[in-house]
Amino acid sequence: MAANEMRKDYLLNRWVVIATHRRRRPTDFAKKPEEKPVGVCPLCPGNEHMTPPAVLVYLSSDGEIRKESDEDDFRHKEWLIRCVPNLYPAFTPPTPDKTKEVKETPTLARATGHHEVLVESPIHDEHPSVARVSQLTHVVNGWLDRLRDLSAKPYVKYVSIFRNYGQDAGASLSHAHTQLITTPFVPSIIDEELKACKKFWTKNKKCVFCDILERERKGPRFTWENENFVVFAPWASVHPLEFWVFPKKHQPSLLGFSQAEAKALAKVLRLCFGGLRSLLNDPPYNFGFHIAPSNEGQDRYHWHLEVYPKLAIWAGFEKSTGMFINLVSPEDAAASLSEAIHAEEEKI
Numbered sequence: 547m548a549a550n551e552m553r554k555d556y557l558l559n560r561w562v563v564i565a566t567h568r569r570r571r572p573t574d575f576a577k578k579p580e581e582k583p584v585g586v587c588p589l590c591p592g593n594e595h596m597t598p599p600a601v602l603v604y605l606s607s608d609g610e611i612r613k614e615s616d617e618d619d620f621r622h623k624e625w626l627i628r629c630v631p632n633l634y635p636a637f638t639p640p641t642p643d644k645t646k647e648v649k650e651t652p653t654l655a656r657a658t659g660h661h662e663v664l665v666e667s668p669i670h671d672e673h674p675s676v677a678r679v680s681q682l683t684h685v686v687n688g689w690l691d692r693l694r695d696l697s698a699k700p701y702v703k704y705v706s707i708f709r710n711y712g713q714d715a716g717a718s719l720s721h722a723h724t725q726l727i728t729t730p731f732v733p734s735i736i737d738e739e740l741k742a743c744k745k746f747w748t749k750n751k752k753c754v755f756c757d758i759l760e761r762e763r764k765g766p767r768f769t770w771e772n773e774n775f776v777v778f779a780p781w782a783s784v785h786p787l788e789f790w791v792f793p794k795k796h797q798p799s800l801l802g803f804s805q806a807e808a809k810a811l812a813k814v815l816r817l818c819f820g821g822l823r824s825l826l827n828d829p830p831y832n833f834g835f836h837i838a839p840s841n842e843g844q845d846r847y848h849w850h851l852e853v854y855p856k857l858a859i860w861a862g863f864e865k866s867t868g869m870f871i872n873l874v875s876p877e878d879a880a881a882s883l884s885e886a887i888h889a890e891e892e893k894i
């Protein structure tokens with residue numbers, strides 16, 4: 547029997563075993579539909595009072611978008627999207643009361659920041675896989691508005707925009723939503739990527755991600771592209787069916803997006819998640835944006851979206867070593883996803 551391959555991430559010191567002799571077809575991972583939780587949805591229209599006041603609300607007014615926020619007991623109705631502080635935040639803003647502050651040490655810090663929920667649609671089930679592109683464009687614009695606002699705060703060093711879909715992927719609410727968490731330092735995976743970008747730029751006078759894109763576009767992990775974006779399965783995919791979305795243009799952050807780019811991203815999301823849904827019967831997944839922190843000269847970074855379908859369970863080996871075993875080769879994943887995304891293009 548041929549030995550399995552060990553592969554290292556492009557930039558991170560992270561290894562994965564591509565277990566091709568335990569090879570499974572991507573469609574072996576198709577999911578049974580999850581049971582839908584019952585009960586009142588706090589994110590549905592009419593239940594706005596169940597959330598804290600929204601920090602951002604999009605309203606439609608004479609064909610234009612009007613941006614507002616809620617105050618005290620007042621809640622805007624008839625919204626297109628709304629962004630609210632998380633009821634159980636992981637990070638909280640600084641308080642003026644210094645007596646309640648944590649005395650920081652090298653191994654202890656206050657979890658200062660923001661934790662928000664962006665409600666993507668008034669329609670409970672309007673997830674990216676089935677959403678109207680016009681609605682997803684509001685979502686992208688909502689991320690941009692919050693990213694701009696949060697990045698400007700002096701104690702915010704990084705803004706993570708991520709999505710959990712399905713109970714198995716950690717979503718406690720089934721209403722379509724994304725989350726934003728700001729951290730008072732740059733998290734280690736982003737930091738490692740940033741450092742590798744800088745190092746590569748110093749040596750080669752170009753962006754390492756632009757270089758990766760150029761190669762992957764012509765290779766066996768290429769999945770899909772249009773004028774603005776490229777989708778591929780990364781060389782050392784940790785998750786079965788993992789895929790990454792990159793802008794073709796070298797762009798450190800989503801900030802500075804044009805309206806055309808926001809719409810283009812909305813369309814890519816619709817196609818990719820629609821494809822994933824039809825390929826694997828609507829599987830749970832997580833995604834996270836990797837963007838340059840705004841407060842440093844990070845023009846050498848190249849933002850991207852990493853999507854991790856939740857098809858495998860990390861067990862003893864993964865948890866205890868930080869090494870991974872992936873039963874689907876990225877090359878097989880790319881071929882299946884490519885077909886599914888192209889089929890999706892016919893539908894919208």
Ligand SMILES: [Zn+2]
Nearest residue numbers: 587590670721
């Ligand atoms: Zn709902």
Ligand SMILES: [Zn+2]
Nearest residue numbers: 753756796848
């Ligand atoms: Zn680049």
Ligand SMILES: [Zn+2]
Nearest residue numbers: 739836850852
């Ligand atoms: Zn990344």
